[in-house]
Amino acid sequence: xxxxxxxxxxxxxxxxxxxxxxxxxxxxxxxxxxxxxxxxxxxxxxxxxxxxxxxxxxxxxxxxxxxxxxxxxxxxxxxxxxxxxxxxxxxxxxxxxxxxxxxxxxxxxxxxxxxxxxxxxxxxxxxxxxxxxxxxxxxxxxxxxxxxxxxxxxxxxxxxxxxxxxxxxxxxxxxxxxxxxxxxxxxxxxxxxxxxxxxxxxxxxxxxxxxxxxxxxxxxxxxxxxxxxxxxxxxxxxxxxxxxxxxxxxxxxxxxxxxxxxxxxxxxxxxxxxxxxxxxxxxxxxxxxxxx
Amino acid sequence: xxxxxxxxxxxxxxxxxxxxxxxxxxxxxxxxxxxxxxxxxxxxxxxxxxxxxxxxxxxxxxxxxxxxxxxxxxxxxxxxxxxxxxxxxxxxxxxxxxxxxxxxxxxxxxxxxxxxxxxxxxxxxxxxxxxxxxxxxxxxxxxxxxxxxxxxxxxxxxxxxxxxxxxxxxxxxxxxxxxxxxxxxxxxxxxxxxxxxxxxxxxxxxxxxxxxxxxxxxxxxxxxxxxxxxxxxxxxxxxxxxxxxxxxx
Ligand SMILES: Nc1ncnc2c1ncn2[C@@H]1O[C@H](COP(=O)(O)OP(=O)(O)O)[C@@H](O)[C@H]1O
Ligand SMILES: [Mg+2]
Numbered sequence: 001x002x003x004x005x006x007x008x009x010x011x012x013x014x015x016x017x018x019x020x021x022x023x024x025x026x027x028x029x030x031x032x033x034x035x036x037x038x039x040x041x042x043x044x045x046x047x048x049x050x051x052x053x054x055x056x057x058x059x060x061x062x063x064x065x066x067x068x069x070x071x072x073x074x075x076x077x078x079x080x081x082x083x084x085x086x087x088x089x090x091x092x093x094x095x096x097x098x099x100x101x102x103x104x105x106x107x108x109x110x111x112x113x114x115x116x117x118x119x120x121x122x123x124x125x126x127x128x129x130x131x132x133x134x135x136x137x138x139x140x141x142x143x144x145x146x147x148x149x150x151x152x153x154x155x156x157x158x159x160x161x162x163x164x165x166x167x168x169x170x171x172x173x174x175x176x177x178x179x180x181x182x183x184x185x186x187x188x189x190x191x192x193x194x195x196x197x198x199x200x201x202x203x204x205x206x207x208x209x210x211x212x213x214x215x216x217x218x219x220x221x222x223x224x225x226x227x228x229x230x231x232x233x234x235x236x237x238x239x240x241x242x243x244x245x246x247x248x249x250x251x252x253x254x255x256x257x258x259x260x261x262x263x264x265x266x267x268x269x270x271x272x273x274x275x276x277x278x279x280x281x282x283x284x285x286x287x288x289x290x291x292x
Numbered sequence: 293x294x295x296x297x298x299x300x301x302x303x304x305x306x307x308x309x310x311x312x313x314x315x316x317x318x319x320x321x322x323x324x325x326x327x328x329x330x331x332x333x334x335x336x337x338x339x340x341x342x343x344x345x346x347x348x349x350x351x352x353x354x355x356x357x358x359x360x361x362x363x364x365x366x367x368x369x370x371x372x373x374x375x376x377x378x379x380x381x382x383x384x385x386x387x388x389x390x391x392x393x394x395x396x397x398x399x400x401x402x403x404x405x406x407x408x409x410x411x412x413x414x415x416x417x418x419x420x421x422x423x424x425x426x427x428x429x430x431x432x433x434x435x436x437x438x439x440x441x442x443x444x445x446x447x448x449x450x451x452x453x454x455x456x457x458x459x460x461x462x463x464x465x466x467x468x469x470x471x472x473x474x475x476x477x478x479x480x481x482x483x484x485x486x487x488x489x490x491x492x493x494x495x496x497x498x499x500x501x502x503x504x505x506x507x508x509x510x511x512x513x514x515x516x517x518x519x520x521x522x523x524x525x526x527x528x529x530x531x532x533x534x535x536x537x538x539x540x541x
Binding site: 027081082159161162163165166168169170172173174175176177178179220223224225226228229 | 306339342343344360361364366368370374375376379380381382386389392393395397398400401425441445
């Protein structure tokens, strides 16, 4: 397949994975925690490398999921011992991330796993980073990882749809009918971690937060139904990847940066112009109320 | 067999005790008011009884068995302000959540659940609003949706946290009618209530709470000025001026 096609496919897959996961982050107001996890997974990746002595994507996913969930558990522990949530997130985030950076510089200096790459990522190189998994032909590693994560994410959302929905809307009621609220929270954080790592190669830890939050936030402004919000966020994630790619090749700028920027621009447009929930539409209906 | 028996319940948030040695017994088939000032621990009491927050000490028995949330004999109506009404969902969907405890893992609500949920919406006079986005409902309508969801839980005992707060007079009447109907069906309904004026009209039994149980029993013997003074302390003088105690005469 052509170079261009691989970039578009990988960008779109990242858009879908991040978009659908991000919807739940928006509804649960967990953007801050997602930001923290997108950094602490670095520790998971380094540990996976040190233990397995390989850059195998599968170990990376497991390491990331483990540390991502651990981040959420630590934050929960600090928070329930009386520390404010944002302070808890700040402490855990910086601590685990720092441990990751130290381990990386001590033991993994010589490998391709450098901090710059993990933070900034660059989708431009994705088509040449090929691996062979089982009976499959050689394929870009980012493509395989994102496909795996997409399947996992879809399975989780389909299997636990009602639990994700009720714990997002009314965690108290959920607890009262015996839904394991914390377990569902940790499963979601595991999803966020794996999604982040799989998207790293394409966009890096900083931009992945934009890809996680923006499509869900835009979709939230466009619909009143959770299932449609999920579908729209996936479509918007894909749209941002495709528009971002062509914009980047036209302006000759970083493709990843361009994709993230388009995500932000799409959100800004809907923030003002969304049919019912946009700022202008709200202003307009308020004015009409006043006039009548 | 009593529907609910609470013994020596103590609950603390970060070491600060919010409920201390609370014990009471709830009689079957009655409307019970849980009365006390802001911060008295009324919501906490419900959450601890339902196992939603950990107990420091104490025991809760429901129909003589130690209570576990999965048993589905208890329905719950949280305070209306405890959820985000901008959540992308409609009234029918919220009522369907009342069925989730009956459905089990990996399954979706079926046709029967939907019929039952619509039926519950009808009971609270909200059938025309089934597909209305929940943020487009008034406070009273939102409260009715919560009530319909509790009905969909099809429980024997109901705990309702301030269902009358922020609703219009018509909704308040509709709710109290519904509560009486539940009572006629032999269900036990516990309601956290704020408006002291209506306590005598609404409830058969009251629990006066302020960290401890101040008094508990049939409304006539228990809802007395003396007990209220003990429950509300200094704030009651202010309340009396607003002549809430008309029911006392
Ligand atoms: N999650 C919490 N963390 C810490 N303190 C809490 C929490 N929830 C309630 N409290 C405190 O516990 C006390 C009782 O609260 P609550 O049960 O909500 O009272 P009520 O419902 O009677 O108004 C209050 O002082 C409140 O500030
Ligand atoms: Mg309360």
